[in-house]
Amino acid sequence: MFDVLYRLLRHIYGADAVTYVRNFTDVDDKINATALARKEAGASGTLEELIAERTEETIGWYHADMDALGALRPNQEPRATEWIGAMIAMIEKLIADGHAYEKEGHALFRVRSYKDYGALSGRSVDDMIAGARVEIAPFKEDPMDFVLWKPSDADTPGWDSPWGRGRPGWHIECSAMSYELLGASFDIHGGGNDLQFPHHENEIAQSKCAHPHGEFARFWRHNEMLQVEGKKMSKSLGNFFTVRDLLDQGVAGEVIRFVMLSTHYSKPMDWTEKKRQEAEQTLRNWRKLLEGAEASGADQDVVDAIADDLNTAGAITRLHAMAKEIAANPQKDCFFEKGVMLASTQMLGLLLPEMGEWVEAGIDLSPFADKLATLRIAAMETKDFSAVDALKTALLDAGVEVRMSKAGVELAPSAGFDAAKLEGLL
RNA sequence: GGCGAGUUGGCGGAGUGGUGACGCAGCGGAUUGCAAAUCCGUGUACAGGAGUUCGAUUCUCCUACUCGCCUCCA
Incomplete structure (x- = not known):
């Protein structure tokens, strides 16, 4: 979805006008745990080096998957560990301005100091406290306050800070890195709707308080979660799988992408075998129909559909109509029409030349x-x-x-x- | 318990305050040795209830169900 948005913005404003930043959180307990396990198993190198190594691996897998799906690389992909200094500076400013406080080696954000807290997700601090079911850490002034900095033990990576050796809380990295790379105000912030609260809410609070004159993100887009055969993906149900699993099963990245784009991003997307088959057949038909075509200008209706809150399903509908028109004129070569259709599908990141190997039979029939x-x-x-x-x-x-x-x-x-x-x- | 999102024909899935998207499947026909592909034709779906309106699938409220978040972690 965000790749389609990126392609749309590049199409409208020009490739140079769009800056796309996607961060990697490498201050991460899972990465830390893997690195620590390796160290205990006798791997050479410091814990920090092993963490960096593990991060490299993870990023490599991620890139391979995204490439297979035909997603363009962002302009920048900052890592949290490279911006610790900026995070510390931001926390210091928040404390100095009264938006945060130190307690028992932690730095905590004072949620009550940001009056619009909860605006993004439509919640109010009072409602959330009323409905809270969980114990509150004793060092918090207010139950909703969240951690900006927390202490690290000997087995956990840490950095020196005014509050002792520790590591940043989850939310601060996005605020700090976006400020460094994009400034106090930028246009669009995306993410899954599972991050809307608390992560994005906290980002806003931190950034707006640290940089009161900035707008932080002007627009937010959240995509819905994926399901499988009508059920949520979960390890306990045994239906958990990754993009990599699908690719390894021989499902083409292009097919995965088509299925994803056939549902609006704001609705839960259900991955089913039937959809996979339909997507495969449609893409085969289109590829055959457009064989030898050269991409020209994208169809305006397709662009309009994408521009209408990323109505990718609507864009696909328009593509079906174009395919029908072309197929209805077998005596004409429809060179022009094919070029337009090809360019239009490529707006969605589909039918790109490098993604088509899967349609080849691999055998001469x-x-x-x-x-x-x-x-x-x-x-x-x-x-x-x-x-x-x-x-x-x-x-x-x-x-x-x-x-x-x-x-x-x-x-x-x-x-x-x-x-x-x-x-x-x- | 709190907050949010969703509920459209057999399936998938857009969209709209008033002329039944689109894809797949199905059915009838043309075509075919039989099929396939293709072409032609074919379907009165908008969770339930109340309200606003000349008119609601589309707006408002309520109910039901599904999903997510509300603790650590990201």
């Missing part, structure tokens, strides 16, 4: 087509079609689309194509 044609010609004479039908059935079973007409035999891989099943058919 023409020997099968020849054999089927030969059998068929013979069968036309004898009126005994059993051999033809047997081969046809086997091909269909292997996921090959079989088209026989007066003009000849045509084979094409379709959804569920399985080259292994073709063995022994010749």
Whole structure:
């Protein structure tokens, strides 16, 4: 979703006019735990080095997945550990201005000092306290106050600060890094709706209090969560999987992207096998239809749909209509129309040349087509079609689309194509 | 318990205060050796209730259900 937004903004304002920043949180308990486990297992290097190593690995995986999905890289990808100084400076300013306080080695944000706290997520501090079910840390002045800085023990990475050796709380990194890289005001902040509260709420409070004249993020977009076959993804249900798992199963990144874009980002997206198949078939059809086309200018209706709060499903509808128009004129080459459609799909990050290998069968089907044609010609004479039908059935079973007409035999891989099943058919 | 989001035809999924999107599947027909693909035709869905309105799927309120967040961590 955010990749489509990025592509849209680049399309409208020009590639140079858009700055896209996405941070990596490498002050992270899971990374720390892995690094610590490796150290205890005898890995060489300091804990800090092992953490950096683990971070590198994680980022590498992440990049590989995002690349496979056809997502453009952001202009900058700052890491929390590289901006600790900026975070400390911001916390100091917050304390100096009375928006935060130190207590028992922690620095805490004073939520009551920011009057609009809760505005983004539509909550009020009083309501939240009223409904709270959880124990409150004793050193908090107010139950909703959150940690800016917390102490580290010997097994946890830490940095020296005015409040002792410790590490930043989760929220401060985004405020500090966005200020350093984008300034006190920037246009759009995105994220999953699971982050809206408390993370984004806290970011706003910190940033607005530290930089009262800035606007922080002018617009917020939150995307809904993913589901699987109608259920939420969870390890206990056994339906937890990652983009990497899908890719490893042979689901193309382009197919994953299509499924994601077929639902509006603000609604829960349900990943199902059926959607995967439909997406695969649609993309195959489009790729075939636009074979040899050269991308020109994107269709205005498609751009308008995307610009209308990223109505990607609406854009896809328009693409279906374009495909239909082109297909309805088989006698024309529709060079112009194909170019427009191709450019339009590419606005969505689909049908990019580098994402198309998956539609290739990986095997030359023409020997099968020849054999089927030969059998068929013979069968036309004898009126005994059993051999033809047997081969046809086997091909269909292997996921090959079989088209026989007066003009000849045509084979094409379709959804569920399985080259292994073709063995022994010749 | 608090807060938020969602509920559209068989399935998926847009959208709109008033002429039944779109995709897939289905059904009928053309075509085909049979199919497939293609083409033509075909479907009165907007969770329930109340209200506002000349008119609501679209606005308001209530109810039900689903999901998320509300502790650590990110």
